[in-house]
Amino acid sequence: MNNLLVTGGLGFIGSNFIRFLLNSGELETIINFDKQTYAGNPENLQDLENHESYKFIKGDICDREKVSRVLEECKIDGIVNFAAESHVDRSIDGPEPFVQTNVVGTLRLLEASKDYISNAVKEVRDTFRFLHVSTDEVYGSLEKDEPAFCETTPFAPNSPYSASKASADHLVRSYHHTFGLPTLTTNCSNNYGPYQFPEKLIPLMIMNASEGKSLPIYGDGSNIRDWLHVEDHCSGILSVLKKGIVGETYCIGGASEKTNMEVIDTLCEILDRKFPERTPHSKLKTFVKDRPGHDHRYAIDFSKIKNELDWAPSFSFEEGMEKTVDWYLSHQEWCENVTSGKYQRERLGSS
Numbered sequence: 119m120n121n122l123l124v125t126g127g128l129g130f131i132g133s134n135f136i137r138f139l140l141n142s143g144e145l146e147t148i149i150n151f152d153k154q155t156y157a158g159n160p161e162n163l164q165d166l167e168n169h170e171s172y173k174f175i176k177g178d179i180c181d182r183e184k185v186s187r188v189l190e191e192c193k194i195d196g197i198v199n200f201a202a203e204s205h206v207d208r209s210i211d212g213p214e215p216f217v218q219t220n221v222v223g224t225l226r227l228l229e230a231s232k233d234y235i236s237n238a239v240k241e242v243r244d245t246f247r248f249l250h251v252s253t254d255e256v257y258g259s260l261e262k263d264e265p266a267f268c269e270t271t272p273f274a275p276n277s278p279y280s281a282s283k284a285s286a287d288h289l290v291r292s293y294h295h296t297f298g299l300p301t302l303t304t305n306c307s308n309n310y311g312p313y314q315f316p317e318k319l320i321p322l323m324i325m326n327a328s329e330g331k332s333l334p335i336y337g338d339g340s341n342i343r344d345w346l347h348v349e350d351h352c353s354g355i356l357s358v359l360k361k362g363i364v365g366e367t368y369c370i371g372g373a374s375e376k377t378n379m380e381v382i383d384t385l386c387e388i389l390d391r392k393f394p395e396r397t398p399h400s401k402l403k404t405f406v407k408d409r410p411g412h413d414h415r416y417a418i419d420f421s422k423i424k425n426e427l428d429w430a431p432s433f434s435f436e437e438g439m440e441k442t443v444d445w446y447l448s449h450q451e452w453c454e455n456v457t458s459g460k461y462q463r464e465r466l467g468s469s
């Protein structure tokens with residue numbers, strides 16, 4: 119594979135994935151195709167803008183003609199689809215953009231890919247892969263003692279976000295089954311790490327705690343997520359891209375089930391060590407009304423990718439959190455530009 123199209127590469131995981139690939143030097147060209155919604159932050163890849171293997175194209179995955187043009191002109195031989203509306207709370211307030219990008223956008227990408235490879239030379243037809251990045255939220259919610267989700271767990275999405283992702287996953291499956299499109303799907307647990315938009319739990323808590331602001335906790339803080347450092351997600355995606363069997367799905371997880379309260383307590387302990395004059399940071403915790411339909415527990419059994427593709431997470435939760443706190447503390451300008459909206463004003467001014 120030489121020319122990879124990454125959609126949604128200005129977002130949290132997509133930008134980490136592009137950074138990870140450029141550092142690995144494995145590909146000739148990476149084309150980042152992103153609509154630059156509120157979640158698409160050009161500052162996430164600012165230091166790599168002039169990298170000889172990197173190219174940015176502003177575009178919407180719903181724009182089928184533009185996607186087709188990019189596939190042809192850039193001689194794409196693989197797609198990794200990160201582009202999505204990704205925040206559950208926003209999907210509760212307004213689900214339409216979720217259906218538009220996550221469902222219709224994925225359909226248009228699939229259609230454009232199908233037409234592209236049917237006209238492509240044999241070499242491209244043989245090697246092309248469409249890797250769709252999805253979430254464990256499609257499987258619904260687990261009770262405390264239920265076994266973790268795996269590839270055969272029936273879908274039971276509970277939020278407009280997870281319902282839109284589940285729909286997209288079904289479409290991807292159908293394009294392999296019906297049209298023979300060489301697809302791969304990954305369903306991953308909650309990610310954390312650098313460049314995550316601060317509406318999500320971990321960056322929000324780090325940024326609030328370091329400024330002495332309150333730490334809002336949904337409900338009683340007992341909701342459980344299986345946390346994975348974003349670099350481990352990136353290495354998992356690359357393993358699936360290189361070695362995954364077409365048509366298959368791979369669950370990716372961190373073997374780090376934590377309640378929201380445990381996550382916040384870990385952050386407070388790290389910050390107590392770094393800023394002893396402000397201890398205890400736990401005094402900033404405040405309980406807020408729970409999210410409607412809040413899934414109680416997610417957990418991933420990643421035996422398949424471990425046994426078949428030899429992938430496993432490399433970060434422990436404690437190591438990953440320490441590194442993540444250090445990143446946010448040492449990237450104050452990035453944090454300020456995101457919270458003030460400056461990154462968006464710059465973007466609007468230049469487009």
Ligand code: NAD
Nearest residue numbers: 126128129130131153154155157158178179201202204309
């Ligand atoms: P994000 O919200 O940080 O980034 C999404 C990116 O997609 C942004 O750059 C945005 O500009 C772009 N985008 C949105 N609509 C678009 C469109 N119509 N056309 C082109 N680009 C568009 O999301 P993220 O957290 O990086 O998640 C990336 C993917 O991984 C999503 O598909 C999400 O469902 C999945 N995922 C996320 C997590 C997580 O914990 N964040 C876990 C598992 C799976």
